[in-house]
Amino acid sequence: MSEWIEKSEKILEEIRGLHPEDRLGLVSAIAKCNIALARSVNGWAVWLGDPRFMGKISEEDLKEIFGKFREIALKFIAVDVEFTRKYATEKPSQSSRNVLVV
Numbered sequence: 001m002s003e004w005i006e007k008s009e010k011i012l013e014e015i016r017g018l019h020p021e022d023r024l025g026l027v028s029a030i031a032k033c034n035i036a037l038a039r040s041v042n043g044w045a046v047w048l049g050d051p052r053f054m055g056k057i058s059e060e061d062l063k064e065i066f067g068k069f070r071e072i073a074l075k076f077i078a079v080d081v082e083f084t085r086k087y088a089t090e091k092p093s094q095s096s097r098n099v100l101v102v
Contacts, residue, residue, distance in 0.1 A: 011036045
């Protein structure tokens with residue numbers, strides 16, 4: 001667990017330190033943020049799928065986690081809708097949304 005926390009703290013520092021100055025830098029920085037989000041979401045998916053682990057988390061903490069996750073999800077999906085609406089001139093193929101660019 002401490003490795004996960006250490007890696008996550010390093011990722012936080014890296015993201016805080018991102019200050020892209022051109023298009024390529026912006027694309028790279030967005031990709032790094034996206035990869036960091038995917039890593040965290042995948043980690044949470046593992047925890048949420050483990051009833052023994054989830055049983056350790058108090059209802060009070062679950063309520064707090066839900067409130068924070070809901071706020072993040074609403075903001076993130078709103079950005080997705082905004083820019084998909086702006087730039088997707090035709091329906092993207094399913095495979096084009098499944099490609100991970102590193």
